[in-house]
Amino acid sequence: MADPRTTVVARSSPPAAGLRRGGAPSRPGRRRWSGWLYILPAAAVYLAFAIWPTIAAARLSFFEWNGILPPRWVGLDNYREIFDTPALYGAVGHSLVLVVFFSVIPVAFGLFLTAMLSGRVRRGMAFFRVVFFLPQVLPLVAVGITWRWLYSDDGVVNEALTAVGLGGITRAWLGDYGVALFALGLIGTWVMSGLCMMLFLSGVQKIDPSLYEAAVLDGAGAVRQFFAVTLPGLRGEVSIAAVITTIAALASFDLVYVTTNGGPANQTTVPGLLVYRLAFTQGDIGGASALAVVLAVTVIGLVTVIRWLTKERS
Amino acid sequence: MRVRPVGVGLRYGVLFALAALVLVPFVGIILASVHPPDQQVSGLSLPDRISWENFSVAWNQAHFGSLVRSSLIIAAGVVPAAVILATLAGYGLTVLRAPGSRPVTGAFVLGLTIPVELVVVSLYFNLRDVGLSNSYLAIIMAEIALFLPFGVYWMSAHFAQVPIELVEASRIDGARDLIVLLRVLLPISWPAITTLTVLIFMWSWNQFLLVLVLMQDPEKRTAPAGLGYFVGQYSTNIPLLSAASLIVILPIVAVYLAFQRNFVSGLTQGAVK
Incomplete structure (x- = not known):
């Protein structure tokens, strides 16, 4: 539940070990009640500051409450309002568009590049790794401010476009009604692509070379090799990259807050931003909670779908 | 023999072009930050003269000095506590295998998918009710809880890879649980703990929404907030703005460069197995 962008980043590592352990039948030695002494401190903090607020949010979503007067039970009204109000369900739609830019494009691009480079770039890889991971460690607020400036009227993006003779299409990208959401999405593409690339490039080196030899003997060309050997071999990496980037796309509050703040004309609102606004400027705690629940359900739903799609079927 | 997709030169050409795409934004704000204050900045232009004034204005007048101090106070509370709690819990769940450890591990792992947005509103009102508005302690506890799912998961996975014989042997020698953890497991766990430490520091440093909501006093917020x-x-x-952004970015970039192996191994190694 940490910073969604990075949290999950590192989640990549552990499942492996967990799975491996699952594979080996139970370890010798007996279970120990004394183990709870060690679990208890973490469990207590987690219960009080994560589980409890989650339950409280779910409960508040059924109430009308402005934070001061006593809450009033309204049943599913807050949820109905989300599905009836274009400004609210529109924000969910925007965040799904962002999934394309944060997740689909970086994964596809990473795979394309991996196929092209064929994982055989070794020299200087340490340098590229450091550079490509860099956007992952930066606070999104600073990333957003940087891109605000790059996208501005006399920013670097327009300068580059003019330099290659595309001066006609320059504009203040984040302020343009039609393209602001896409411009915002491309910031996500910038942040996430390096991560996907490095995951795939390091993953492809672990594929058994004899699989490629066998494919060549069967007469497979580069494209067939990619689909028959590389892609199945990268199943785990693709799954992890897609999960990490999707969660980041849906929790893009930081980025949106400092770049467009939802504008122009609500074209770039996302659920996180509206949760914040509903709760702290409009005093609609129930509505904010319901939207937060919808967001969490969307995250869990998409993650489940990705896991299912990339599951090994034997 | 594999088909050679493209030549070595082209491969490196592509990689360098992509590296440039990643780095250009940094060049952009570094150049912008050394422009004299309020000068019109255009694209990747060099300033007439290099000025460091923006940094001192940001640090003093815009209070980034005290904001950075708040960030450090919070990180100093969060990082050791989260790492210790996660290590203890991972030990209890995976090595001692306390009864019920499977569902408890599951409950922690589920926390990985829950967005901050879901908890932050009710957390604000819960904390207000107990008089913990605008409190560093509240933010520290909330961040620990947010990072624990990953921490517990990470340490459990690490301990699961430790050969069980090591633990059994010292138990036969009569060592108690805590001694096994401190004398036997800790010495071989430093790489995993270091990685967890730098990742949690990064998340704590970068955390935005939680601080924005729980710390309403702008003077006491963290640097990103x-x-x-x-x-x-x-x-x-x-x-x-560029100078202020650089002040916020530099500490985390420094930690990243110093511990890049930990960051990167955390990201790539296990993914594959």
């Missing part, structure tokens, strides 16, 4: 507030006030002063 202060930056988010700052951008609303000085949205057109590009040199000053």
Whole structure:
């Protein structure tokens, strides 16, 4: 539940070990009640500051409450309002568009590049790794401010476009009604692509070379090799990259807050931003909670779908 | 023999082009930050003269000095506590295998998918009710809880890879649980713990929404949260904004460069197995 962008980043590592352990039948030695002494401190903090607020949010979503007067039970009204109000369900739609830019494009691009480079770039890889991971460690607020400036009227993006003779299409990208959401999405593409690339490039080196030899003997060309050997071999990496980037796309509050703040004309609102606004400027705690629940359900739903799609079927 | 997709030269050409795409934004704000205050900045232009004034204005007048101090106070509370709690819990769940450890591990792992947005509103009101508004302690506890799912998961996975014989042997020698953890497991766990430490530091440093909501007093916010507030006030002063952004970015980049192996191994190694 940490910073969604990075949290999950590192989640990549552990499942492996967990799975491996699952594979080996139970370890010798007996279970120990004394183990709870060690679990208890973490469990207590987690219960009080994560589980409890989650339950409280779910409960508040059924109430009308402005934070001061006593809450009033309204049943599913807050949820109905989300599905009836274009400004609210529109924000969910925007965040799904962002999934394309944060997740689909970086994964596809990473795979394309991996196929092209064929994982055989070794020299200087340490340098590229450091550079490509860099956007992952930066606070999104600073990333957003940087891109605000790059996208501005006399920013670097327009300068580059003019330099290659595309001066006609320059504009203040984040302020343009039609393209602001896409411009915002491309910031996500910038942040996430390096991560996907490095995951795939390091993953492809672990594929058994004899699989490629066998494919060549069967007469497979580069494209067939990619689909028959590389892609199945990268199943785990693709799954992890897609999960990490999707969660980041849906929790893009930081980025949106400092770049467009939802504008122009609500074209770039996302659920996180509206949760914040509903709760702290409009005093609609129930509505904010319901939207937060919808967001969490969307995250869990998409993650489940990705896991299912990339599951090994034997 | 594999088909050679493209030549070595082209491969490196592509990689360098992509590296440039990643780095250009940094060049952009570094150049902008050394422009004299309020000068019009255009694209990747060099300033007439290099000026460091923006950094001192940001640090003193815009309070980034005290914002950075708040960030460090919070990180100093969060990082050791989260790492210790996660290590203890991972030990209890995976090595001692306390009864019920499977569902408890599951409950922690589920926390990985829950967005901050879901908890932050009710957390604000819960904390207000117990008089913990605007409190560093509240933010520290909330961040620990947010990072624990990953921490517990990470340490459990690490302990699961430790050969069980090691633990059994010292138990036969009569060592108690805590001694096994401190004398036998800790010495071989430093790489995993270091990685967890730098990752949690990064998340704590970068955390935005939680601080924005739980710390309503702008003076006591963290550096990124202060930056988010700052951008609303000085949205057109590009040199000053760039300098402030660099102040917020530099510490985490320094940690990243010093511990890049930990960051990267955390990201790539296990993914594959």
